[in-house]
Amino acid sequence: MRLLKNKIAKRTMIVLTGVPTFLVLLIIAGLFLKARPILAENSFFSLLTSSTWAPSRGQFGLFPFIMGTFWVTLAALILAVPVSLLSAIYLSEYAPCRLREIAKPAVDLLAGLPSVIYGVWGMLLIVPLVGDYLAPAFGRSSSGYTVLAGGIVLAIMIFPTIISVSLEVFGSIPYGMREASLSLGATKWETVKHVVLKKGAQGVIAAVVLGLSRALGETMAVLMVVGNIPRVPKSLFDGGYPLPALIANNYGEMMSVPLYDSALMLAAGVLLLIVLVFNILARLFLVRVERRTA
């Protein structure tokens, strides 16, 4: 009886263990299956490179949205990478225990805050900051709902990802290596530069790429501050319209215009593919890091 129970449980568990792998494939298949109607009328490539977005006339060019995603993500990375890497180095190499104990929950909490909260905060603080101070400082007038505002909010949202992955990577570097460097007369910073960063380079790249793929898919917070203008942004002070915002903003109308839902599912599929490529790359890097230290 007990053995029978064990056997039944084992079978069920085997089946369920297949679920995660299967689910990844199912999501990709589902989205592209739904996108088929629009792919039947236009080539995949022309949809990606056309800049006209006029659903009522049946034109679904995704290019402005892809560029919107690109610029917002780039802005976020430029802001987030130095700050999060320096923080991670400090927390792992320099910080006293007490500070580490404060910083860890803070980073976790930052990761746990809902994106709507980031959005509200961005509207309250970052949008006016960009509109009233930063844009005039560069001689531009702007409403504040810009690529830059999206980038700033997004940068803070990806701090936790980059910091916690980098911390894990730095933690996996054996202490003996640092001590060897220090005993040769290197200063602490030189040890960081030549030992920790060099040894952890792959892991750090992976951390940044994971942050990048988080940024690519972030929806609500960006949507609330980025302006949502379906044009290719020409500068940081222009509004942009990233892919996730496009999908989220138009769910209401998508059933009323022919091919609209199909176009949005295609947008989701494209976003998914981009994120997957970056994610899998980062994970492969991390697996190699793990193997080396194990």
Added chain:
Amino acid sequence: MNHPADGDRMRRRRLEEGIFKVLMGLSVFAVIGGLLVIIGTIVWKGLPALNLAMITQTPKGGYYLGREGGILNAIAGSFYLASGATLLAVLFSLPVVLYINIYARKKSRLAPLTRFSFDVLWGIPSIVYGAFGFIIMMALGLRTSLLAGIITVALLEFPIMSRAADEVVRLVPRELIEASLSLGATRLETSLKVVIRQCLPGLLTAVLIAFGRGIGDAASVLFTAGFTDRLPTSLFQPAATLPLAIFFQLGTPYPEVQQRAYASAAVLTVLILLISLLARGLGKRYTRHVIK
């Protein structure tokens, strides 16, 4: 030995170290300060607009024009939604985590493949889950409803829950499992009576982390849960959620309603803070059955 040029070089090395130390200090300050500023802004803007009616009443007629009512519909909706989704996610992820840690053989490729899939799933943006949930909803013939929302959010929580649980179960000492098996317990008995008990605090933390994500996520329920001013009474009715309530109230042109959006944001922030405090606290308590 003490050449003047050496002293110069040493000074430059010290200077470089000093500059980077300052930069690093500023960075850590920016990260922690960022968190404090975000929470501070939300609470400072939200608290003045918050009153008892906001959290104990559903929206009355003309609520979105600035008349009476509250966001009880959204608070309740979010709780139902996140509870259902978390339950579903636990039901799916616990067996998988137990299997790859206790049943699968050491050399098996299944465990790394499954962990890799979880990592990949974890990286999929919630808006994509939303779109996929919408496809499932249509395929099942459902309309926007609490149930469709629960399924979608469960998908989103599945990898979060599993990764967190896997990390805990992985740390169970091999000897403990082997001791149980050698006493004649089956693997199922070992899983349920030894491993789960040993991991209980960590598993509860994992559940709460997933629950917190479920409550806070907006993009995934946009397509599937719908929105309503009433309290949901069945799985097949649409349900309001707190993040969407914030979003919609901000979208109105009336300052009074926007004030309420800030208040709702404060409610959500406090909820999330409480959940993560609870998750932290639980990790420390309920250790009665844990063998050290």
